[in-house]
Amino acid sequence: MFYRPYRKLRYEIRCIASLHPLLYDRLARLKEGDADGPTRVTRHTGLVIEAFPRSGNTFAYFAFQSSQPECVRVAHHLHAPAQLVRAAHWGIPALLIVRDPLDAVCSFVQREPVVSLRQGLRSWIRFHRSLVRHRHHFVVATFDQAMTDFGSVMQRVNRRFATTFGVFEHDSGNTAACFRAIDERNTRLSGGVAPDESGVARPSAVRNAAKAVLKAALAVDALAALREEASCLYHDYAVQAGEDAGIAQT
Template sequence: MQNPINLVMQLPRRALFSYRSIVSQEPACWFLYQPYIWHGQRKLKAAGVSPQERIVSSATQLVIDGFPGSANSFAALAFKRSQKQYINLAHHLHSPSQILQAIEREIPVLLTIREPVGAILSIASRRPYITATQGLHTYIGFYSKLKPYSSHYVISTFEQSTQHLDRMIARVNTVFNTNFDLVDIAKANADRQTKKAQRDSEKLAIRESIREEKRQEFTLEKNAQLLIQAKALYQAYEELAHQRQ
């Protein structure tokens, strides 16, 4: 059982997460989402990375994005490292409205997706204030918003993103008539394992503990219908992904 004080302290963060989820999904709320874009750009600039990677613009050549915890980091980094020349890539937007802007501008989009429990546990282990209920509502809203536009992006499941990203980039090239360099998936996974081995074992243990605690929330009755809906949505995307291989 959570400490009541910790629970109260988490409430503002939970509210902000729900707020961000709502404004990120609606193009009409673009101006309300703008501060989050600026925040992401400042973080990139501080890290020596182009701020343009956090926004879709006329200069964007490719978007790799999806719900958090869907191998977005792996896919974006592996893609960037595999290109012989600089590609203006937008990633980690976590915003359906940004993806819709890319579609409107006819910019290629690789949409990442992971089964809902795995994706939500991934983000909740890093942000423990997020509840399973919040995660499910956000997941459903995210992919429901984009589903009508499925012919305008390439879908990449978690397995495809982490094991067959080379094929997915080849698929992007075919669908959008682009010429991106293919990803060396063996090297990308080797780099990931090296990075994983260098992580703080204590922090990893804490995250795993949080993950297991959060997993129990999915068994609550209030989440039953949400989980069914989220899984059905994922299955629909998964079927589309495999149909288009």
């Protein structure tokens, strides 16, 4: 009876804590374990890759590591603004991936149905709004840029931070290899059982079919103000991503 409200409250507390580096660092230590799993930023980190959940973080991480001659210490998958704030303060190369808020929230709620659409939209806004004053300390890429031309994204990172990271060759073979590695990791973590399609970190026809229903629910008048705020934030970040990539914006 109390399990669902408890999980909603726990999620809200975690989201608020993730805005504050000192507080979140203590929580992040509890999530570390799997070699390719959530990893907090330290002074020894080579690169930070972060995003709101369901925004391409997993693909970006595997694409990046597959392109390096040796493993790089990457802070990733905590979905915490604090990661990028710390990177800015310490001068560590960092990449923020930003996805259209409606797509990101729908995908997230599919994976975490205990979170309401309103709560998910508020969280998306809070995540990105908290980073506005830091955003010129990291490279911004849109979800589409990361998922279709991650090599160009990493070229921007190298130019911005004078790094020499390997650049992903974004062809069908390398992309398929990344998705296989993601599926293998998910199967390993689930004890050899194929993961539920609602939660896999790759394109899924099952999720796409259900997403239309959630998008319709997000279109109600009661969420109009939140949608507008999220849309304005996304536009600003997308413009920065376009400017970083040398793309003219209209």
